Amino acid sequence: MPSTTPDFATRLKQAREHRKLTQAELAARARLTPIQISHFETGVKPSASAATLVKLANALSVSVDYLLGRTAEVDAVGGPAALVLRNLGTASAETIETVAEIAKALATKDAARRQATAGPPRPPTIKPGKDSPDTR
Known part of the structure; x- marks a missing residue:
């Protein structure tokens, strides 16, 4: 019975496309060459060394287990x-x-930026009802 788990080539391409990267961009992030990425994705080179797997996983923010088909989670743990x-x-x-x-x-710095873009606090909204001041 054939395996239904995507292979390394498929997983690598899926992760790259999920991150919206070109082969050249992934290569630069992983400190590999674009031709290496192409060879992995097309199956010309069906596997990678442990060191290369780690580079690819880090560049794509996925786990090595994802690239090897051991988990379906595309995002790194x-x-x-x-x-x-x-x-x-x-x-x-x-x-x-x-x-x-x-x-x-x-x-x-991020917290200060979020606070600055949130603007000044808004005054509470008074809804008509039994607790609102009498305006008659």
Whole structure:
């Protein structure tokens, strides 16, 4: 009985298209060549090394398990924040501390931007009813 699980070539192309990337854009993100991406997607090269799978998964923000057909979830487990943490797995303590400081500064800036675009608070709306002031 043939397998109904999409193969690596299909999964790679689906993930790339889901992220709205061209082969050249994916290649640049993964630090590969566009021809390598083409060969993977067309099945000319039916598999990739572990290191290349990790590069592709990181560039596409998907899990290696997704690319290998082990899960149907296109989004990486834990989302983008987990992806950042996985990439820091072998980083020095100094690098991790620097990234944490940058993340805190960006989060603060983002919160300020959201607050600024929200505008001033609106006054409460008074609806006619038994609790509204008598206007007779």
